[in-house]
Amino acid sequence: MLRIEFQIQPAGISSKLFGLEEQVRSIEIDNALPVTGDRIFLFLTAQFDADVSEERLASQLPETQIVDMAKAEVNQHTYYLGVIVDISEASVLALLTEHRAIPHRIVGRNAHLDVIATVRDWNHLKDVAGTIEDEHGSLELVGTTQTETIGFPLGGNKVKQSMSGKLSDKQLEVLETAYRMGYFRVPQEVTAEEIANELDISRSTLSERLRRVEHNFCELLFGPQE
């Protein structure tokens, strides 16, 4: 199987969200569930430039039924949206599944959609990419890799989802950088000093952020501290 990443122009709900008066920084489709008929229930994470209200969004998105909207606890101006839309509003998702490709991530930022999906082989890639290119006007392949397993489909990454509301972007950045540089390996592959340099923060800020991350992890696992 091949894991592929490609970029396309936003369409449907994503282009509507990018077209809002309120500036949208990023949108991600976290999950999608069928509704009777040609409707689909989408769960989105959207980060705006400033706070927004459900009324403001509803008035600008007349054909979108906003079922739920919740503000993220940690990250600024970030909302979890549950919306019901026509399936054609989620066209890349529909095209992928129609062609038996597995969608993993659909993220909108900087006015384009970044999509990661799994296809069976080269022919399947041509088939899927060709159809999406026809519908969306253009498609740019970004990368590919070989994979043995389907991996997590859209919305399958529960750990990441439950963490995303509990850790701020900055804390996640610290954790990811430390992890990628080999800080948690035995023996350690980098020193705290090197990670701090990489992130352009002081050593004490690094250790404080890492401790907060660990504390939040434990809170998620074991509940609040007595």
Added chain:
Amino acid sequence: MTTILLIKSADQHPSVRETLDSVAEPGETVYFLRLPTVRCLGELIQEVNPMIEYDVEYTISCLPTGYEVADVVDFAVDVEADRICIGIFERTLTGKARIDDLTQSILLHEHVSGDLVVGDHAIILENLDYDQ
């Protein structure tokens, strides 16, 4: 068997070695097809030494200035290539082999099909079939 190795840079030793090592078979012909921007392959060839070290025949050809994907495909049809190997020069943050415009055009070309394998240093298209 016939292999085309697309040369995008005079220092793509890793993909050349991977192709000669684990893709091409002894005795087969390998076509080094270089982009017009790649000037001299002498050093690369000398270092890799395809005939002595890998026992393959090789030929060096060049794509015309202002080449298009059709030039690559026409070349592949002319030499009846079974494989096309494309060097990987960069990976994305998640480790995917980055695909440039020419590679995309080859991958999505309607008249070329076969198997796609992503190696460590090269994207390998094999068992090629040309539907002209």
